[in-house]
Amino acid sequence: MMNWEELRQTCNRCTQCGLCDSRHNVVFGVGNENARIMFVGEGPGEQEDLQGQPFVGRAGQLLDDMLRIIDLDRKHNCYIANIVKCRPPQNRDPLEVEQDACIGYLENQIALVQPKILVCLGRIAAMRLIRDDYRITREHGQWTQKNGIWMTAIYHPSALLRDVSKRPETFDDLLSIREKMRQLEL
16 A cells, blocks of 8 residues: 555556546545545546646535535545546546546545545446445435445535436435434544
8 A cells, every 4th residue: 555645646647547648637636634534526527637636616616515514624524536536538437447547546545544434426436436236316325334434425516516406315415424424423
């Protein structure tokens, strides 16, 4: 396992898949590296690629609002990363080969953070981290424990921008996360 600095440097030099050819920046992750709760999305979008930070566009603003609801803040008490560290063209879903190239980096981040709770933001992250046949529309907000980590998935903030009818369900999911944090005394 690499330490934080080794991992950052390795990610910044990565050429394991074609996404490196069009990236402006590797989007490594952001937040408290000792947080007990971690959020994982699928991959960076245009603004994230330009700024080198996850969730900085409209979806990022919504994610920040969602975090505030449950007393979290990306700078202080949670860590945010993505399955892939480089932007897929036109913000398409990351291909399996691209996910495979990056998953070791994310696994290293998870090992370093040692979260008690991991929240998948959207279907792609849930299918990669919870179960490959995960159905976000049916299973969002449900909890499972894997390798000692409590895991759940909620709708990706981008999906909530496209379909506001999913927001009430997501609010309930956020309350469930807050309750799990209380149970685990986080």
